[in-house]
Amino acid sequence: MKQPVLVTAAWPYANAFIHVGNLSGAYLPADIFARYQRLKGRDTLFVSGTDAHGTPITVRADDEKTTPEVIYKRYHESFLDMQQKVGISYDLFTSTHTENHFKVSQDIFLALQENGYLYKATEKQWYAPSQEKFLPDRYVEGTCYICGYDNARGDQCDKCGNLLDPEKLINPRSKIDGSTPELRETEHFYLDLGKLQNRVVDFLKSREDYWRPNVIRQSLGQILAEDLHGRAITRDLEWGIPVPVQDAVGKCLYVWFEAVIGYLSASIEWAKLQGTPDIWKDWWEDDTCKSYYFIGKDNIPFHAVIWPAQLIGTGTKFGVYFEGKENKPFVLPFDVPANEFMNLEGKKISGSRNWAIYVNDFLERYDPDPLRYYLTVNMPESQDTDWDWEDFLKRNNNELVATWGNLANRVISFANKHWGQVPDPGTLEMEDQDLIDTIESGFLTVGDEYEAVHLRAALAETMRLATEVNRYLDIAAPWQLIKTDKEAAGRKIYTALQAINNLKVLFSPVLPFTSQKLHNMLGYSSNLFGEQVIKTVEDNLGEHRVNTYDASEAIGSWQPAELPVGQKFGEVCPLFKKLDTSIVDEERARLG
DSSP states (O other), rough: OOOOOEEOOOEOBBOOOOOOHHHIIIHHHHHHHHHHHHHHTTTTEEEEBOOOOOOHHHHHHHTTTTTTHHHHHHHHHHHHHHHHHHTTSSSSSEEEEHHHHHHHHHHHHHHHTTTTTTTEEEEEEETTTTTTTOOOOOGEEOOOOOTTTTEEEBBOTTOOOBOOOOOEEEEEETTTOOOOOOEEEEEEEEOOHHHHHHHHHHHHHHTTTTTTTTHHTTTTHHHHEEEEEEEEOSSOOSHHHHHOOOOOOEOOOOOHHHHHHHHHHHHHHHHHHHOOOOTHHHHHHHHTEEEEEEGGGGGGGIIIIHHHHHHHHHTTOTTTTTSSSOOOOOOSSSSHHHHOOEEETTTTBBBTBBBOOHHHHHHHTHHHHHHHHHHHTTTTSSSSSEEOHHHHHHIIIIIIIIIIIHHHHHHHHHHHHTBBBBBOOOOOHHHHHHHHHHHHTTHHHHHHHTTTTOOHHHHHHHHHHHHHHHHHHHHHHHHHTTTTTTHHHHHHHHHHHHHHHHHHHHHHHOOOHHHHHHHHTTTTBSSSSOEEEEEEEEEETEEEEEEEEETBBOOOOOOOOOOOOBBBBOOOOOOSSOOOOOOOOOHHHHHO
């Protein structure tokens, strides 16, 4: 097996449509990275799914007088639609409401229990008399007792990033109806994070040199400042995964505990769909595997601390309870490249205030690659960024259209008009070979940025190389040279075509649609990337639809390639559309 790489993206919660902030936070960076890894020829598995459980879904179902399953499937279908339109190339995008996920989650629970990392305790939990139910921590809001932020959730403060004890929240209120809840006793299972702390700290210290500062700060930094303690992993809920012990009737596994297990269960489901049910172990038990978890900064503690603790605590016991055999210890996360937040026109994105750009809505008016491009050049890798419609317009027109799209279109159009095929260059001159060498060096320079998960820098370096081709053409001026020396003009055009052929691959992780279009314009009939397929899967919980990726026809690779002399061109057409300045006011008028 080649180098195994596991790429995961945070599971979108089935209670809201996906907006550009969500896309830039986790799903797009994961897809760009997975596409790069596939081009490198590595055995890449890219999984995620819809987070289907939890009280917010049941509340919406009650409001709409329907079932939680109807609510989750509605959003799940919208996620599948969005992924295909914007090109998120999951090997499997499934959901947490599958028989497979239930079994895997329950198995992890029992393994942790067997290894002595679970305990039972009676706790006081917020109860809403107005609704006659206990409230999950995320549906209690109030003032953070650490930093004083007045919109903290019961489980975590979005301002200071600390995990919170919900019962310590100051001035609590129900997020559902604003009523004041009261504390009542209930018994639950807890994950004993205190027992696992030393091993988690050792793990985090081994990642300290290359994880992003915000991830280390919100994981290792917080543990060293305050010890870990037990955290409840069950809740009094009906919609979710039943706790797999006899004395836990009416209790389900807490969403935060079982949703992260989805990375594992999705890998197992994918393996079964391939007809190779044990192949998932290549990504979960092989010490050479590098696993990457793409998330937003609000999910850092769950992925950098609690999920590694769950994996460590499971030990070799996974598989005992539904397979009857132990497995090797799990591979721990290699990297957790968490992004900061993207704002919108200077304000925080808010669905309730209609201050958002929803991806499916955006794609009704614009193409996907300009969206992918703008979110990448503006990706909040180290600090919050801002979507600005005027900036989107300028980036589209000045960079995509003028710098890259116009370069490809004018060179291929000119070559097609005067030669009808890739011209024979004869003997290249020094400046011609220098340009080809410069562009081919991008497979190293751009690749180094991708290896470090510096996606913005990778795209910036690629665009810089495209600018080098434009500079070369400004000096060579084949459009003038053709009038006096067609052979020399052909040499310059050949050189530019070779550069464009390689730039096509360098741009492709960010711009897959137009890269494939350019691939065909250059005369190829093959598929660079493979294709996505929506499948329907049935199990004992019913039917569910999944997004899968078929790489059987993909031929792209992350290395220099030579465009064959004499190859006929395909249909030549613009890669990108120039946008009118009027869209800025039109789109801003849609907000709010």
